[in-house]
Amino acid sequence: MKRSDFPANFIWGTATSAYQIEGAVSEDGRGPSIWDTFSHTPGKTKGGDHGDVACDHYHRYPEDIALMKELGVNAYRFSVAWPRILPEGRGRVNPRGLDFYNRLVDALLEQGITPWATLYHWDLPQSLEDQGGWPSRETAYAFAEYADLVTRHLGDRVKHWITLNEPWCSAYLGYHAGIHAPGQQNFKHSIWASHHLLLAHGLAVPVIRRNVTGARVGITLNLSPGYPASPDPADVAAARRFDGFQNRWYLDPLYGLGYPADMLALYGEAPSVQGDDLITIAAPTDFLGINYYSRAVVRNSDLEPYRFQYVRVGEEHTDMDWEVYPEGLYDLLIRLGREYRPKAIYITENGAAYPDAVADDGGIHDLERVRYFQRHLALCLEALQHGAPLKGYFAWSLLDNFEWAEGYAKRFGLVYVDFPSQRRRIKASGYWFRDFLREAVASS
Numbered sequence: 001m002k003r004s005d006f007p008a009n010f011i012w013g014t015a016t017s018a019y020q021i022e023g024a025v026s027e028d029g030r031g032p033s034i035w036d037t038f039s040h041t042p043g044k045t046k047g048g049d050h051g052d053v054a055c056d057h058y059h060r061y062p063e064d065i066a067l068m069k070e071l072g073v074n075a076y077r078f079s080v081a082w083p084r085i086l087p088e089g090r091g092r093v094n095p096r097g098l099d100f101y102n103r104l105v106d107a108l109l110e111q112g113i114t115p116w117a118t119l120y121h122w123d124l125p126q127s128l129e130d131q132g133g134w135p136s137r138e139t140a141y142a143f144a145e146y147a148d149l150v151t152r153h154l155g156d157r158v159k160h161w162i163t164l165n166e167p168w169c170s171a172y173l174g175y176h177a178g179i180h181a182p183g184q185q186n187f188k189h190s191i192w193a194s195h196h197l198l199l200a201h202g203l204a205v206p207v208i209r210r211n212v213t214g215a216r217v218g219i220t221l222n223l224s225p226g227y228p229a230s231p232d233p234a235d236v237a238a239a240r241r242f243d244g245f246q247n248r249w250y251l252d253p254l255y256g257l258g259y260p261a262d263m264l265a266l267y268g269e270a271p272s273v274q275g276d277d278l279i280t281i282a283a284p285t286d287f288l289g290i291n292y293y294s295r296a297v298v299r300n301s302d303l304e305p306y307r308f309q310y311v312r313v314g315e316e317h318t319d320m321d322w323e324v325y326p327e328g329l330y331d332l333l334i335r336l337g338r339e340y341r342p343k344a345i346y347i348t349e350n351g352a353a354y355p356d357a358v359a360d361d362g363g364i365h366d367l368e369r370v371r372y373f374q375r376h377l378a379l380c381l382e383a384l385q386h387g388a389p390l391k392g393y394f395a396w397s398l399l400d401n402f403e404w405a406e407g408y409a410k411r412f413g414l415v416y417v418d419f420p421s422q423r424r425r426i427k428a429s430g431y432w433f434r435d436f437l438r439e440a441v442a443s444s
């Protein structure tokens with residue numbers, strides 16, 4: 001498989017998010033986010049890690065753009081930090097926050113790198129959480145106001161917009177599992193949050209189209225194909241419930257099908273739908289972003305409310321203990337193309353954490369990650385050749401960064417970051433990606 005096996009106009013990028021790399025959390029007028037609060041709450045993140053400095057990208061973005069240039073990517077997916085733009089979430093605008101993204105976008109364009117902006121990658125302004133957070137419908141309206149402001153300022157140069165990153169994580173991990181910010185464990189709130197996140201997306205789509213000539217708008221979902229642990233009908237049914245929990249709860253409303261009836265029955269908890277919400281949520285989009293890391297294998301369980309249990313399978317796992325299963329990406333792409341028929345699909349994140357270390361020769365020989373990318377790209381190509389509307393691929397991530405509750409211990413970067421010194425070193429996987437993009441290597 002080589003780059004020229006893919007269409008000539010295929011997008012090749014890397015991805016990051018604001019809270020994971022920027023740092024400068026109290027600089028130039030930025031307000032606090034729920035992740036500032038959560039990461040500074042004892043016991044919430046590994047080793048008490050937080051994003052106060054992270055990769056210091058707020059100051060080092062020219063160096064990081066130079067790294068993107070060296071890797072040879074033609075696109076870069078970043079997120080805009082809502083609390084940098086609107087410190088209280090609504091109302092008062094922070095011009096220095098807008099200035100940062102103006103500088104970032106101009107520097108990317110100067111290097112011939114197309115900016116892809118995610119409007120929300122989990123850093124909700126704390127003041128909005130204090131007023132109810134995503135379980136409150138008001139937050140969806142606040143998001144639409146935020147989207148209007150940002151796209152009016154950047155829309156002349158940024159044409160690719162992702163409204164939300166992984167609403168499943170914001171709703172489930174943040175409001176039911178409680179392992180992500182804001183750390184609530186309230187099932188009803190997680191269902192309401194999921195609805196208001198989708199509503200926020202739907203409200204933002206026409207706003208972006210109004211403000212951005214030639215806009216390409218989409219959403220990014222973390223989708224995982226679910227497989228039954230056995231042919232036992234109880235396990236097969238459990239896999240269907242997992243699919244509803246992880247995938248269909250978001251895909252169905254986004255593609256005009258409303259919330260899946262089987263999941264509404266299972267949950268016994270209706271989202272706080274009002275008026276034309278489902279029409280708003282199903283606003284036509286130009287692409288579907290997929291973050292793919294692994295599959296799920298599940299068996300039946302009486303554990304309420306989801307009634308499935310994960311089963312650990314496979315011989316090969318990443319440092320996140322996620323099975324390496326590129327076949328799941330193929331299955332997902334083919335299914336989505338057939339069942340939901342998005343105009344286009346972009347892999348907006350794919351990558352792996354491994355316990356990288358600097359070797360005696362000064363290199364980082366992350367050959368497992370090279371193999372991970374080779375295998376997943378090969379299956380992307382196969383899915384594309386079998387009709388999936390795949391148009392691009394963003395490797396997660398450009399840099400080792402703040403891996404949320406896992407802190408800095410989990411490294412996903414193509415570029416190694418020594419956090420105390422902030423020194424960047426391109427890993428073997430980064431050099432492989434560069435050579436793949438230069439077509440200097442063909443790999444099986």
Ligand SMILES: N#[N+]C[C@@H]1[C@@H](O)[C@H](O)[C@@H](O)[C@@H]2O[C@H]12
Pocket residue numbers: 017020165166222291320349396403404412
């Ligand atoms: N975990 N993990 C890696 C990666 C995370 O760092 C991103 O912020 C999320 O969008 C998505 O979960 C994937």
